[in-house]
Structure formats: structure tokens, C-alpha cells
Amino acid sequence: MSARAVTPSRVVGTAALVIAVLGPFIFSSYTAHTLLTQVFWLGIAAASLTFLSAYGGMVSLCQISLFGIAGFVVGNTVTTGEVKGLHLGWNPWLGVLLGLVVATAIGLLLGALSSRSFGIYFLMLTVVFAVLANYFFGQVTILSGFSGISGIQIHTPGVIGNPNLHPNRLYYIALVTAVIVYVLIRYIGRTPFGIALQGIRDDPVRMSSLGYNISAHRTVAFGFAAFIAAIAGVLFVWWNDHIDPATINLDAVINLLIVCVIGGLYKLEGAWVGALAFVLINNYLHDTNVPFVGGSFYTVIGVVFLAIVLLSPGGLLGIWDRVVLRFQSAPVAAAGPTDEAPSTSHQGTT
Amino acid sequence: MSDSTVQAAPQGSRWSPEQASHYASRGIAGAAAIFVLVWVLLWAPKTTYGSAVSDPTDFFRTFLDSITFAGLLFVVASGFTLIFGLMRVVNMAQGSFFLLGGFIAYRLQQDFAHGGGFGLTSDQVNLWQWVLPAVIAAGCVGIAGLGIQQAFLRWNQGQDLRQALITIAISIILADQMLAHFNAGNAQSISWPGTLDRFVSLGFGGIQYSLARLFMLAVAVVVGVLLWLWLQKTRTGMVIRAGVDDRQMVSGLGVNIQLTFALAFFVGAALAGFGGVMGGSFAGLQVDVGGQWLLNCLVVVIIGGMGSLAGAAVGAILYAFVFNFSAIYLPTTSNNCCTEYSVVFTFALLALVLAFRPQGLLGRAG
Numbered sequence: 001m002s003a004r005a006v007t008p009s010r011v012v013g014t015a016a017l018v019i020a021v022l023g024p025f026i027f028s029s030y031t032a033h034t035l036l037t038q039v040f041w042l043g044i045a046a047a048s049l050t051f052l053s054a055y056g057g058m059v060s061l062c063q064i065s066l067f068g069i070a071g072f073v074v075g076n077t078v079t080t081g082e083v084k085g086l087h088l089g090w091n092p093w094l095g096v097l098l099g100l101v102v103a104t105a106i107g108l109l110l111g112a113l114s115s116r117s118f119g120i121y122f123l124m125l126t127v128v129f130a131v132l133a134n135y136f137f138g139q140v141t142i143l144s145g146f147s148g149i150s151g152i153q154i155h156t157p158g159v160i161g162n163p164n165l166h167p168n169r170l171y172y173i174a175l176v177t178a179v180i181v182y183v184l185i186r187y188i189g190r191t192p193f194g195i196a197l198q199g200i201r202d203d204p205v206r207m208s209s210l211g212y213n214i215s216a217h218r219t220v221a222f223g224f225a226a227f228i229a230a231i232a233g234v235l236f237v238w239w240n241d242h243i244d245p246a247t248i249n250l251d252a253v254i255n256l257l258i259v260c261v262i263g264g265l266y267k268l269e270g271a272w273v274g275a276l277a278f279v280l281i282n283n284y285l286h287d288t289n290v291p292f293v294g295g296s297f298y299t300v301i302g303v304v305f306l307a308i309v310l311l312s313p314g315g316l317l318g319i320w321d322r323v324v325l326r327f328q329s330a331p332v333a334a335a336g337p338t339d340e341a342p343s344t345s346h347q348g349t350t
Numbered sequence: 351m352s353d354s355t356v357q358a359a360p361q362g363s364r365w366s367p368e369q370a371s372h373y374a375s376r377g378i379a380g381a382a383a384i385f386v387l388v389w390v391l392l393w394a395p396k397t398t399y400g401s402a403v404s405d406p407t408d409f410f411r412t413f414l415d416s417i418t419f420a421g422l423l424f425v426v427a428s429g430f431t432l433i434f435g436l437m438r439v440v441n442m443a444q445g446s447f448f449l450l451g452g453f454i455a456y457r458l459q460q461d462f463a464h465g466g467g468f469g470l471t472s473d474q475v476n477l478w479q480w481v482l483p484a485v486i487a488a489g490c491v492g493i494a495g496l497g498i499q500q501a502f503l504r505w506n507q508g509q510d511l512r513q514a515l516i517t518i519a520i521s522i523i524l525a526d527q528m529l530a531h532f533n534a535g536n537a538q539s540i541s542w543p544g545t546l547d548r549f550v551s552l553g554f555g556g557i558q559y560s561l562a563r564l565f566m567l568a569v570a571v572v573v574g575v576l577l578w579l580w581l582q583k584t585r586t587g588m589v590i591r592a593g594v595d596d597r598q599m600v601s602g603l604g605v606n607i608q609l610t611f612a613l614a615f616f617v618g619a620a621l622a623g624f625g626g627v628m629g630g631s632f633a634g635l636q637v638d639v640g641g642q643w644l645l646n647c648l649v650v651v652i653i654g655g656m657g658s659l660a661g662a663a664v665g666a667i668l669y670a671f672v673f674n675f676s677a678i679y680l681p682t683t684s685n686n687c688c689t690e691y692s693v694v695f696t697f698a699l700l701a702l703v704l705a706f707r708p709q710g711l712l713g714r715a716g
Contacts, residue, residue, distance in 0.1 A: 059511060113701055116708040120440050120510040124648050131645040132697045139690040250641040294530040302522035309515045
């Protein structure tokens, strides 16, 4: 199980990265700047949930709220001359910093409140946080109100410029950020903190009797995930130019969950795989009408979601792992029993 | 207010951390409660009505609004907590069941009352044209819930998260189907029957109050009493209570627990559907209302303690009071302050309960 072993997953992953780097030169502007940039930030947002789920066993449904809080903070601090929000007109970098700090702080607070709840209780609690955050920004007109905040794109840092005029810059910034986030989460997973977190996921009672502070670990993990979600939120407002409470409503909460579940809730790569699948489905099937039973795109996505939950809890990556395993083990089985076949299965554990 | 207080650090105190946090929790919760009481009863400057002492009529009206809303909350949330307590299924589709019940009853009422069309007013609707649609709708939703439980949830027993995800998927599909078939994007309202849709004098300070809302409260009390009798006094109820404690042991004793599960899911879903009929008569139906009611259920059972019927009642009352009173007894000093921050108080209530009793007020630990 050497670190450099060439597995099908690594080949595909590398190929995907190469295509992503060449993206703006290969694809049309629409595909690259509208769809792929969206995949990158949506994947980062999903990764914050997948991190909590895969490493901490915490399925949090308020990641989109933390994402939105960062976006709202940026919108309120950097814009100027807009009707809505505080439009403070501060330095864009300061806005970004504040967005990340505020979202992380709120993440730590929510994490502290929910750190003693596990499993399904944790999920319910985070749903409540998410809906309350949505109502908060809907009601409090001084910060947003229902129409939200616009005109954020002209107040991005100079390096990025107006993403409308320089879409490639935002594309590469989102791509690089996504890669950094991926590497960072993988790294955190291997630190003593990450290992302890996984121990808590598997057996909180045993970890507690070993002297680990369960609540503190879960709280910090939640704060870290909030930070990741906040990064995605900042990229989102640069990309979208606009944020309003509908960005973080219950539909958005569920959409992010769908992204994670479609990709695979238990593997980090699943965040971007799911984001790609969701963006493509959303883009190309959005105007469908379901024959016979009636209904729209959401019936389709609900059925896809249901099918994945019922048939492949590991999502698309779970299917991929199974396919790879089948193709690899078939010739091995024919040649006789060896020790090599199970080496790829270490990733599939949940 | 209450959210500005910080839990006392346990280090270096004479008490153990558990004791310290115990006393701190009682202290903070008590102080918050006293402050709120003093604020509402005696002080409340610059609010819509002023304090309760200066304007008892509006205070009493807000009180009645809260307790009747709590009744509706209880009906829907008791179904949720019944399902959760017995099967550990977090039914994220409870809000969709609520809507479905409302829309079915709306359709039936339109068909029954030939006065017809969209502008059905209460004097065109007699009592049976409300009760019959309500009962049929509750039954239909119960059957739909039962079908979903048998088709998707039964063979995933014990997998909490997966079951929750399944119900989320169901709720997405249901919401979209209701949009397609019930015109759920537009607000629609079930009509109260004419006998209920009027104001009655309560003989207190000349208050006229909506009979329909009092009816809602009465229904909630009846539902609560019936559920209590069912759970405490019948054999099925005994099995359910035993199942809440230890499912495996109950089925090991030869009880057909699957039948009990099915029954509980039917009742839980039907309660949501019936709640939807009342909610649709009281505040109208629209597809977003489903999410709102999911939130309501979750808040009520998280506060009250999951799986506990009495907890659902306590949670419903607390939530309804915080919800209504924070909207009315916050100062209205400017355009942006402060009634629009009322949602913060729902969060504060939740945070207070969770910080000190993660299992909910009447929930059992673990």
C-alpha cells in the first residue's frame, strides 16, 4: 500500500485535475466560468459537510448557513452605495477576513451548543440552526432583508478584479482554493486531532475514557468546517454578485445535502464529484417535466436522491469503488488467491 | 438579553465542574425567566402594547394567541415525537405530511361545499363540510405515511441517518408533486365552518376572541388526552411504551412489533395531516409552509425532549410563547429595531435548553 501506487482512482483524479487546469482553454466560457467555477465553490461547501461526516460522524445541515453568513458579512462590509445591507465600503480583503472570522466564530458557538448531541439529534439541531439563520436574514432588513445584497462583484480584491470581466481569475482562484481545501482537510485528518476525531466518531465512550475531551474536539471540528464553508461562501458572492436569504433556505440546505450524498458522504472527493453531478443535472435537466406523474426537476432529483440513499449509501464514489474492486479482483481471482486485491478496499470503510 | 450571559468557568471553584455547571445553568435560566417576566408584566417600554399591567387586554390576547398556537404545534409535533420515540425515525417529511393533509382537505371542501370556487367563505361551509374533509385528509395522510414506512423505512430499521435521508428525499418529491397537482405555489386557505368562524366574548375585560382558535386548543387537548389514554391504558400503548424503552426485548417477547410500528407511523402521519387541516384553516397553505412546520416540529421536540408526549406539550407551549411574545414585546424604537430580531429569541430558547439539558426538558439522557 505504498503512497505512490497507481490506482484507477488516482489516475482519474489526476486526469480530472489536468482537465480542470486546462478548463478555460478546452471548454466554452459558459461551461468553464458558469458551471465549473460553480462546481469548485459548491464542492468546497460540500467538503465542509463531508469532512464533518466522514471524519467526525456529524452530519451537519447548517453548513450552507455558515457559508451564507460569510457571504452576507462580505456583502455588508465591502459594498458601497447599495440600497440594502450596511454597505460599509471597507477594503475587500478586510471583508474577506471578517467573513471568515465571523462565520468561524458562529460555527464554534453552534458547535459548542450541539457538541453534546450525536447522530440523528445532531442532524435535527443543525436543521433548526439553518432555518433560523434563514429567517434571521430574511427578517433583519438592516443586514439583508428578503431582496438581499447585490453589487458585490465590483468590490473584489484587486488580484481578482471584477469576475464578470476577468472570469478566468476567479476560475483559477476557486480551483486553487478547492485543491488547497482538499489537501488541508486530508492533512487535518492525519494530525493527532484528526485521528482523535475519527476515534470519537467510532466510539465516543472509549475515547472519553481514554481522556479525550469529546465536546472540545467536536466543537473545534465544527469550527474548522465552518471556516471551510465560509471560504466557499466568499467565493460564492464573488461568483454570484448577489446573496439573499433564499441562498440559505431549506431548499439550499437540502441541495447541499444532496450534493454530498450523491458524491458520497464518507469520502472527501465525493464533495466535488457530487457538486459536478449536481451542477450538470441542475443545468441540463432543470426545465424537464416528468411524464405521467407530473412534477418538475425536483421530482427527478428527489428520486435520484432516494435511489442513491436506498441503493448506494456511498454515493457515486461508492459505486466507483465497487466497480474498481470488481474489475481488479476478477483477474486476481482467476490467477489464484493473492494478497493484493484487498489493498484498494481500505478507502471504502464507513 | 439572555444570550449575552456566559456560562461560568468551572476552573478553580469549590464545586466540581458538573456541580458548577448545574448551578450556573439553574441560575442563568432562572435569571432569564425572571427578567422576561418582569419585562413583559411590568416594564416593556416602547413596545406595541406596553407592559401587561398597563394593557392587560392585549397581554391576555397575546397569551391566548400563544396557547392556541401551542395547541396546533402540539398536534403536529406529537405525531413527530410518537414516530421518533418508538422507531427512532426522524420524520423529516412531517412538514410535507402537514401540507398534504391541508391540500387534500382543501380539495375535498371545495367539492363538498357547492358554493364553490376559490372564494369559499365560512358562511358557505357547515360544520360537516369541515370535519369530514379533515378526517378523510388525516386518514389519507396516515395511509400515505404507512405506505412510505412499509416501502422504504421498514427494511432500514436501526439506520437512523439513512432513514432521515429517505424521509428528506420523500419530502422533496412530495413538495414538488404538490406544486404540480395542488397548485401549492399559491397561498390557499381552508375555510373554517361558519359555526366556528366568529368571535366570542370571554367575559374578561370585554375581550372578544376567535372561537376557531379556541377550537384548535380544544382539539389539541382532546388529542393529547386520547394519546395519553391510548399510551397508558391500552395494550397497544403498553407495547409502544415498552418499545420506546427496548425494541429488541419487546419483539423477543413475541410481540408483533412491526404491527405496532406500522400503527404508530399511521397515527403520527395522520396527526400531521390533521394538523395541516387546522393550520390551513388558521393560516393558509403554501409550499413553503411545509418547511416552516418541519422547523416547528423539530424545535418543539428538541426543547421538550424527543419521544416524550408530555415533552411535546411543554415544548409546544414554551415555543409558542417565545414565538408570539418576542414578536410583540420587543421595543419598536425604529424601523430596524427590534421586533424583527424575534427569531433570535427562538434560537436563544433552544440554546438555553440545549446548553443545560441536551436531551430536552423531559427527555431521557442517552
